[in-house]
Amino acid sequence: MAAPAIRRSWLASVYRKVGSCLFNSVFIAQAVPRGDDMDSAGPTKLEFAVQMTCESCAVKVRAALEGKPGVSSVSVDVGKEQVLVESALTSAEVQALIESTGRRAVLKGIGGSEHDLGSAVAMLAGVGRIQGVVRFLQLSEQRCLIDGTIDGLEPGPHGLHVHTLGDLTRDCLSCGEHYNPFGRQHGGPGDSERHVGDLGNIVAGPDGRASFRQEDSQLKVWDVIGRSLVVDAGEDDLGRGGQPLSKRTGNSGERLACGIIARSAGLFQNPKQICACDGVTLWEERDRPIAGKGRSKAGTETPAAHL
Template identity: 75%
Template structure:
């Protein structure tokens, strides 16, 4: 389900003077959904406690003319784990989805997916982190308890059933969800898949309704990898991509062109 629960977001932001600090703080602090802002000019870091999505906060910061890169996420409790999936496929669909374990029984799922047809698209965690045959080798929905397919608020559901995300007329789905069954430590190494159609949440008459939600073909997918919590990412260069934080802002978030060699993508 959608959530307004706050999380802490740590950004690297290109800043050179106090006017930069004032511009960033002034923009963020007047925005509804932003609870607190801390700026460290010497480290070029901004820490935001907010109920807004990472994409929304990054857009606000970059609206001041400074580039920003998310370095870490955290909650009000001690670090319980964070992960990220960078989605890409054979078509133009690509995106980044982040997972943050807020408490023992609440997981935040924050993401943006581009290149979708307007409307609803099923989103599921699949059992395997295997992309050797693109999204077809990801296995079935993650379902450790052998249940039937359902919606994210149902008792009878796969753990990997995250419902639908809504793409607007621009083809982008931006979402911020909270789930009670998903655990970050259980899904690292598995995969996340976005589908071509709407998930009927197991309520349809089609034979696939109680298996997959009859949500169509798998459009894009990515392996769920561990990511940095707050203040855990000192990197300025990504060894897996070979790009700096700021070069990374000028490349696609996933898919072709992300890396110089166009080899399979990885996360910072």
């Protein structure tokens, strides 16, 4: 009977190790249509590390970004290999534009036009090949930006919720219920009567990728750090489905993937160039799995963090 407990403890420790290494790092993404239930958000600033060696590189990056719908401003520093973009696009969409020039790009920080009040990130993993990154940025006391990309989903809508517990000892089953500090019924992100953790639906395209960006007026970064983010198998009916679970969970099915919400670096706060836990550099990390065989640079493999 001790084996399952040992396995759960091992999984939790692996997740913490891998997560602490990657929280301020990278997720490679391309754009797909946003979910219909997601509200659009105003411009934010995105800091990218971009492999550039000369001014002609900068010219091509500027040309790929300037004048594009949703892009407000672009600043390129070749010496620092840094590109700063103010945009209303998802971070995945901006990254895809930069990489259309043939340069590799890594998102290093995200911030608002005004002084932000904190940021967080959740690295999601789960059933099969599902994995993703979702970032939270508190733009003001009333506005929290949520920007993410999740791969490996079945095409179509999937419920997305913040859950009360940051506990992965029984995979996503130990994350607790939806974060609901005011004891309200389940609803949609635009409803006044909703769980604080109710974030509506994300929509995966034919390739299984969901890329999304929204602002939320109830979620606060400082309240959800240490909790978990969960993506579900089915569509959230936003409490309007008339099913027994509609007013509790949105009847969105089983929990497919989850991750602990951790504090993360904001704009210009991430100097990371190498992962101290396994020696993988910022650029090498792009071509390696999150964990397991092929991750370690020195040949000492980190066990896979299957949730």
